[in-house]
Amino acid sequence: MAEKRKYARKYCKYCEAKIEYIDYKDAKILRHSLSERYKIMPRRLTGNCKRHQEMVELAIKRARHTAVIPYIIDTRKVVAVPFEQIQQ
Amino acid sequence: MRHYELLVVAKPTLNEEELQAKLSFLSDILEKNGAVIAAKNHIGSRKLAYQINKFERGIYVVYYFTAPTAAIAEVERIIRITEEFIRFMTVKFENQKEIRHWNKQVDKLTKKTPVVEQEPEIPAALAETEETEEA
Numbered sequence: 001m002a003e004k005r006k007y008a009r010k011y012c013k014y015c016e017a018k019i020e021y022i023d024y025k026d027a028k029i030l031r032h033s034l035s036e037r038y039k040i041m042p043r044r045l046t047g048n049c050k051r052h053q054e055m056v057e058l059a060i061k062r063a064r065h066t067a068v069i070p071y072i073i074d075t076r077k078v079v080a081v082p083f084e085q086i087q088q
Numbered sequence: 089m090r091h092y093e094l095l096v097v098a099k100p101t102l103n104e105e106e107l108q109a110k111l112s113f114l115s116d117i118l119e120k121n122g123a124v125i126a127a128k129n130h131i132g133s134r135k136l137a138y139q140i141n142k143f144e145r146g147i148y149v150v151y152y153f154t155a156p157t158a159a160i161a162e163v164e165r166i167i168r169i170t171e172e173f174i175r176f177m178t179v180k181f182e183n184q185k186e187i188r189h190w191n192k193q194v195d196k197l198t199k200k201t202p203v204v205e206q207e208p209e210i211p212a213a214l215a216e217t218e219e220t221e222e223a
Binding site for chain 2: 068
């Protein structure tokens with residue numbers, strides 16, 4: 001394989017941590033499944049199992065609605081670490 | 089009776105008294121509609137991820153309660169009318185795992201009445217992922 005593997009070996013990190021329920025208010029847990037631009041990362045890249053991916057999706061959508069995490073990142077107002085600013 | 093969680097985001101411009109008045113108004117409505125409030129989590133003022141009604145900040149308050157299904161529609165209707173609440177979110181906890189989480193949250197809030205900084209346990213695996221993604 002000439003192409004270098006971009007991601008480390010995949011496994012569901014939520015299963016490993018034995019998370020039963022993903023709370024939408026807890027942005028730190030959601031962070032794993034979000035890209036730099038706060039898009040929901042696909043399962044093939046994160047390695048989440050289907051069950052947890054569905055839970056994460058729902059939690060992210062709820063978190064977006066309640067302004068815990070943004071819907072989009074403004075490309076014109078780029079900040080170095082957007083996530084920390086939202087935290088407080 | 090079902091298990092619910094209600095999050096409301098209040099306007100940041102409210103002062104302490106106004107906020108308490110609005111929150112007691114909300115809990116009154118909940119109880120009038122047959123809800124039993126199990127716990128309340130006053131998260132406080134935090135920055136919003138994006139502007140809502142031109143506000144940069146919001147006061148987050150979470151209620152955990154059990155209520156008959158019909159109560160939710162009425163409570164939501166009143167929250168929509170109330171101008172002081174800029175966002176809300178009701179979440180239903182249905183299956184066993186979800187209810188277990190609900191109970192856990194209630195226990196956490198009722199035991200530690202002086203709100204201690206709740207650092208949610210972040211497993212090492214989750215914290216490390218950022219590095220692996222960038223690599």
